[in-house]
Amino acid sequence: MPRLVLSPKILDGLDFGAPSAERDIGRGLEKCFVESAAYHRVHSGAKTVLLGNRGSGKSAIFQVVAKRERTAGNRVIELSPEDYSYELLGSTMAAENAGSWAKHGAYAAAWKYLLYVLVMKEIARKGMRLTKGAGAEINGYIRNNHANVQMGRLSVLVSYLKRLENIKLGPIEAGAKTRELDRLYKLEEIHSLLPGLKKVLDKQRVTIVVDELDRGWDSSEDAKAFVAGLFQACVTVNALHKNLSVYISLRRELYDDIPALYEDAQKYRDLLETIRWSEDSLLELIAKRIRYSAREMGYDAQVLDRADDLTCWNAVFAPVPGGPVDGSFRYVVDRTLYRPREIIEFCTTVLEVARDRTPTLPLPYEAIRWAERGYSEERTKDIAAEYRFQYPGLLGVFEVFRGRDHAFEREELQLLCLELVLGEIPTSRTSSWLPFCDPDGLIEILWQTGFLTAQPVGDADPADGGRGAFIGVHQVQHLNLAAVQRFQVHPMFRAYLGVQRRNGD
Numbered sequence: 143m144p145r146l147v148l149s150p151k152i153l154d155g156l157d158f159g160a161p162s163a164e165r166d167i168g169r170g171l172e173k174c175f176v177e178s179a180a181y182h183r184v185h186s187g188a189k190t191v192l193l194g195n196r197g198s199g200k201s202a203i204f205q206v207v208a209k210r211e212r213t214a215g216n217r218v219i220e221l222s223p224e225d226y227s228y229e230l231l232g233s234t235m236a237a238e239n240a241g242s243w244a245k246h247g248a249y250a251a252a253w254k255y256l257l258y259v260l261v262m263k264e265i266a267r268k269g270m271r272l273t274k275g276a277g278a279e280i281n282g283y284i285r286n287n288h289a290n291v292q293m294g295r296l297s298v299l300v301s302y303l304k305r306l307e308n309i310k311l312g313p314i315e316a317g318a319k320t321r322e323l324d325r326l327y328k329l330e331e332i333h334s335l336l337p338g339l340k341k342v343l344d345k346q347r348v349t350i351v352v353d354e355l356d357r358g359w360d361s362s363e364d365a366k367a368f369v370a371g372l373f374q375a376c377v378t379v380n381a382l383h384k385n386l387s388v389y390i391s392l393r394r395e396l397y398d399d400i401p402a403l404y405e406d407a408q409k410y411r412d413l414l415e416t417i418r419w420s421e422d423s424l425l426e427l428i429a430k431r432i433r434y435s436a437r438e439m440g441y442d443a444q445v446l447d448r449a450d451d452l453t454c455w456n457a458v459f460a461p462v463p464g465g466p467v468d469g470s471f472r473y474v475v476d477r478t479l480y481r482p483r484e485i486i487e488f489c490t491t492v493l494e495v496a497r498d499r500t501p502t503l504p505l506p507y508e509a510i511r512w513a514e515r516g517y518s519e520e521r522t523k524d525i526a527a528e529y530r531f532q533y534p535g536l537l538g539v540f541e542v543f544r545g546r547d548h549a550f551e552r553e554e555l556q557l558l559c560l561e562l563v564l565g566e567i568p569t570s571r572t573s574s575w576l577p578f579c580d581p582d583g584l585i586e587i588l589w590q591t592g593f594l595t596a597q598p599v600g601d602a603d604p605a606d607g608g609r610g611a612f613i614g615v616h617q618v619q620h621l622n623l624a625a626v627q628r629f630q631v632h633p634m635f636r637a638y639l640g641v642q643r644r645n646g647d
């Protein structure tokens with residue numbers, strides 16, 4: 143295989159990117175962007191709801207879609223964390239049990255109202271000369287009703303919700319109540335403007351991206367109604383015109399935490415795109431970063447483009463001595479749950495550690511080992527934090543594996559899980575879920591969170607003593623976990639927890 147030799151000077155400029163896409167977009171994300179099939183399905187409008195784990199690249203797709211839309215002269219509206227505050231919603235809105243006011247429907251109507259108002263505001267902005275016909279009508283409506291530019295976007299939604307709530311729960315005579323509510327649900331205030339809006343959209347494309355819905359998530363009634371209502375509104379608004387697209391991103395666990403969404407799964411199934419990565423696409427991501435950094439430092443673009451992804455990797459990370467050519471990449475990727483943020487962080491930590499100790503290229507294989515402990519600790523704590531609403535105290539459950547062997551037969555693992563469930567091995571803050579699990583249920587949770595890998599039945603090759611490949615939840619869509627007989631702690635968690643590998647295994 144051809145070699146690529148990079149001067150150690152590159153070390154100073156080598157950059158694997160910022161850990162989140164919002165900051166990465168200013169650090170070369172668009173040039174290093176891996177264009178997956180998921181990206182194309184989203185950008186074409188075929189899929190409008192993006193599901194993925196933390197750090198899987200939801201914002202990256204939205205950032206690149208937004209940038210490319212703007213470059214093409216189209217309008218983009220980005221709704222981000224400061225625009226929603228679940229705490230505020232909870233303290234402002236009456237609880238569902240204060241009267242049957244069908245929160246989801248109310249939130250859906252309020253979201254539709256907000257989305258249409260945002261689009262109209264965008265096209266009525268200065269610079270768009272809408273002085274005639276439909277445009278003028280929209281301009282007039284925005285000027286008369288939403289002139290207060292200081293008002294946050296969420297306040298438009300909250301005030302609409304308040305209008306609904308006041309009628310639902312207020313002392314109004316029944317007939318009038320129905321009429322008023324009907325008017326609000328049908329968005330009567332802006333309904334007559336929609337045909338005009340469609341005309342404007344014939345010539346002007348508008349994209350709305352709603353990202354980071356999980357920031358500040360508190361799993362409350364209002365938070366769930368807020369997101370479920372947004373899903374419903376998204377379907378309606380996307381049907382208005384092909385040039386108007388609303389995109390939502392959501393973390394997978396959050397989607398699973400909202401019964402209104404997965405119970406209605408068939409309504410949304412055709413809109414959902416789940417982000418998945420493979421070893422090859424993660425290698426491509428890092429290789430793109432290496433080529434980009436080297437090019438910025440003056441390296442010949444043609445030489446870099448001729449080098450394949452693994453060659454680029456090996457120019458920075460030396461292969462495992464005496465091991466296969468992709469040894470160091472395998473070592474790193476095996477310690478991820480196939481999320482780009484993980485590999486970016488691992489590579490960045492290796493680089494930082496090595497810069498201080500041996501500023502040569504390729505970085506020695508030991509540099510990966512030096513960085514592993516810190517990376518493993520961070521990831522273990524982050525994964526536990528990711529599931530803090532569903533499984534509080536999960537870190538304490540991970541800790542129970544500290545110092546143990548990395549591999550378990552099912553029966554052995556069941557016994558350990560039984561001790562955990564019964565509280566014979568004490569853990570803290572787990573009382574809301576752990577005592578209600580059975581051992582197999584706990585195994586399922588540890589598998590779902592990525593902590594355990596499993597050996598699929600039928601993969602046990604007698605030639606290697608029945609030790610076939612162990613795979614994680616990030617590598618398969620379906621696995622009959624009940625039939626699995628052997629499990630391992632995922633390598634990402636091992637360095638921090640001091641989980642040992644049995645000799646020869």
Ligand SMILES: Nc1ncnc2c1ncn2[C@@H]1O[C@H](COP(=O)(O)OP(=O)(O)OP(=O)(O)O)[C@@H](O)[C@H]1O
Nearest residue numbers: 161162163166175176196197198199200201202482
């Ligand atoms: N397709 C891609 N090509 C290149 N880099 C990517 C791609 N997807 C993600 N990345 C990079 O991976 C990192 C994590 O991605 P991102 O911030 O989009 O994750 P996320 O799913 O939005 O995470 P969170 O749930 O925390 O918001 C960022 O540095 C981002 O630039």
Ligand SMILES: [Mg+2]
Nearest residue numbers: 200201202354
């Ligand atoms: Mg994000």
